[in-house]
Amino acid sequence: MPEFDTVIRGGTIVTESAEQLADIGIAGGKIIAIGTGLRGATVIDATKRLVMPGGVDSHCHIEQLRADGSTDEESFISGSTSALAGGTTSVVTFSNQFKGRPIAPSLAEYKARAARAMVDYAFHQIITDPTDAVVHDEIPALARAGIRSLKVFLTYDPLHLDDRLYLRVLAAARRAGMLVTVHCENYEAIGWMTEALLAAGLTTPKYHAWSRPVMLEREATHRAIALAELVDQPIQIFHVSCAEVLEEVTRAQARGVKVWAETCPQYLTLTEADMDRPGFEGAKFMCSPAPRGADAAAGLWAQIAAGAIWNISSDHSGFSYEGTRGKRLAGEAPVFRDVLNGVPGLAARLPLLFSEGVSAGRITPSDFVRLTAANPARLFGLAGKGRIETGADADIVLWDPEKTVTLTNGLMRHAIDYTPYEGRVVTGWPVLTMRRGEIVMQDGIVTAPPGSGRYLPVAGYDFITPTGRLPNGFNASEFG
Ligand code: DUC
Numbered sequence: 391m392p393e394f395d396t397v398i399r400g401g402t403i404v405t406e407s408a409e410q411l412a413d414i415g416i417a418g419g420k421i422i423a424i425g426t427g428l429r430g431a432t433v434i435d436a437t438k439r440l441v442m443p444g445g446v447d448s449h450c451h452i453e454q455l456r457a458d459g460s461t462d463e464e465s466f467i468s469g470s471t472s473a474l475a476g477g478t479t480s481v482v483t484f485s486n487q488f489k490g491r492p493i494a495p496s497l498a499e500y501k502a503r504a505a506r507a508m509v510d511y512a513f514h515q516i517i518t519d520p521t522d523a524v525v526h527d528e529i530p531a532l533a534r535a536g537i538r539s540l541k542v543f544l545t546y547d548p549l550h551l552d553d554r555l556y557l558r559v560l561a562a563a564r565r566a567g568m569l570v571t572v573h574c575e576n577y578e579a580i581g582w583m584t585e586a587l588l589a590a591g592l593t594t595p596k597y598h599a600w601s602r603p604v605m606l607e608r609e610a611t612h613r614a615i616a617l618a619e620l621v622d623q624p625i626q627i628f629h630v631s632c633a634e635v636l637e638e639v640t641r642a643q644a645r646g647v648k649v650w651a652e653t654c655p656q657y658l659t660l661t662e663a664d665m666d667r668p669g670f671e672g673a674k675f676m677c678s679p680a681p682r683g684a685d686a687a688a689g690l691w692a693q694i695a696a697g698a699i700w701n702i703s704s705d706h707s708g709f710s711y712e713g714t715r716g717k718r719l720a721g722e723a724p725v726f727r728d729v730l731n732g733v734p735g736l737a738a739r740l741p742l743l744f745s746e747g748v749s750a751g752r753i754t755p756s757d758f759v760r761l762t763a764a765n766p767a768r769l770f771g772l773a774g775k776g777r778i779e780t781g782a783d784a785d786i787v788l789w790d791p792e793k794t795v796t797l798t799n800g801l802m803r804h805a806i807d808y809t810p811y812e813g814r815v816v817t818g819w820p821v822l823t824m825r826r827g828e829i830v831m832q833d834g835i836v837t838a839p840p841g842s843g844r845y846l847p848v849a850g851y852d853f854i855t856p857t858g859r860l861p862n863g864f865n866a867s868e869f870g
C-alpha cells in the first residue's frame with residue numbers, strides 16, 4: 391500500500407540550512423514526511439537533482455492596473471506561466487492606488503484579475519495618496535483582508551510621496567501591523583538632473599542612468615530609514631542596486647533598526663553600459679534604480695555572501711520593445727524621461743541566480759534557497775511557503791545543476807517581446823515544478839490550468855513587530 395500520494399525519491403533536498411539525500415512524501419498538497427524508503431502512488435525520480443522549495447518572488451508587477459483603465463502587458467496567465475517555467479510557485483504582486491481615488495475599487499478589480507493566476511499569490515498595496523480615509527479606514531481594512539505590506543515610491547510621477555506623506559503611511563502601517571516596502575530615489579534631484587540633461591540634448595536611454603546616480607538612491611535610502619526609525623516602523627528597501635546603498639541598511643541594522651534589503655538579478659548581471667547600445671535598444675535595459683557600473687555586481691555579491699541582502703526578487707516589470715504598449719508608449723524613440731522603467735525577469739530570476747551564484751561558487755545551494763524562497767516567505771508572512779519541511783505546502787522545484795541552457799525570449803514564456811538576458815548561458819535549470827503537490831511544469835511544459843493559483847491572505851505575524859524603541863518614548867503614530 392502506498393503511504394503517500396506522491397514521493398519524490400532519491401534527490402538531494404536543499405533547505406536554507408542543510409543538504410540531505412532523502413525522499414519526500416506528499417499527501418493532500420502538503421509535505422508529510424522526509425525520510426528514506428517512502429512509498430507513493432506516484433514516484434518522481436529525483437536522482438542527481440537538487441530538490442528545493444519553489445521560488446517565492448516577493449516583488450513582481452503582473453497585470454498591474456494603470457490609471458487610464460488599461461493594464462501592464464503581462465497577464466496573470468502569462469506571468470504565472472513564466473514563473474512556473476522558471477521554478478517560482480508563489481508571487482507577491484501590486485495592487486495600485488490612483489491619486490485622488492480610494493483603494494477599494496481598484497483592489498477589487500485587481501483581485502478579480504488575479505483569480506486567473508496559476509501561481510499562489512499575495513498582494514502589496516501601493517499607496518500614492520494617503521488621505522485621512524486611506525490611513526484611518528482603508529489601510530486597516532487591507533490588513534483585515536490579508537494584505538500586510540504597503541509599497542511607497544519616494545520618486546516617480548505621479549506616484550511619489552514627500553516625507554510627510556511617507557510618514558503618514560509609516561504610521562498607518564504601524565497601527566495596522568503591516569510592513570512598508572520603499573522605492574528609494576530622490577525625486578527632486580532626479581527631476582532637476584533630467585531637465586538639465588534634456589536641455590543639453592542628452593536624450594537617449596544611456597542618460598537614464600545619468601539622471602539618477604548612486605548618491606540619489608543612497609540619500610533616499612538613508613532618509614527612508616531615518617523616518618522609519620522615527621516611527622519605529624519596519625521597512626524593506628526594495629531593489630538595492632549596489633553596495634554603497636546597502637551600507638545605509640547595514641549601518642541601521644547595527645543600530646537595531648528593523649530594515650531589510652532586497653536586490654534583483656538585473657543589478658548582478660546588467661550594467662549602465664547596456665543602456666548605451668545603438669539607437670533605442672538601450673531601452674530594453676532601463677529600470678529604476680538604474681543598473682550601475684561594471685564593478686557594482688562584485689560589490690553586491692560580496693554583500694550577499696556576507697548576509698547583508700535579505701532576499702532576491704525579480705522586480706519583473708515587463709514592457710515590450712516593439713509595439714505601442716511598452717517601451718514605445720510615448721513614441722518611436724522617446725527621450726529617456728518618457729520611457730517606461732522596468733525589465734522582465736520572472737522566469738530568468740532563479741536560473742540567473744543559480745548560475746551566477748551557486749554554479750559560479752559565490753553562494754551555496756542553501757544560500758540560494760534562503761534568498762529566493764525562505765526569506766521572502768518569512769518577511770512577507772507567507773505561511774507554509776518557501777520551505778521543505780513537514781507541514782509545509784508541497785511547492786517544490788527539481789533542479790538539474792549540470793544543465794547548460796542559452797537563454798532566449800522563447801524560454802521566458804512571458805508576454806513581453808524580449809528578454810534583457812538573450813544569449814546568456816546559464817548552468818543549472820529547473821526541470822520540474824510542483825505546486826501544492828501537483829506537477830505544474832515538466833521539461834518546460836506548463837500544465838497548470840488558469841485559476842488554479844490560490845490567494846494567500848496574510849495574517850498578523852511577529853516577524854515585523856516594531857522594536858518598541860521610539861525617540862523620547864513618544865508614539866506619534868497613535869496621533870498622526
Ligand atoms: N522600477 C520600479 O520601481 N518598479 C518597476 C520597474 C522599475 O524599474
Ligand code: ZN
Pocket residue numbers: 572573628629678
Ligand atoms: Zn520600485
Ligand code: ZN
Pocket residue numbers: 449451705707
Ligand atoms: Zn517594482
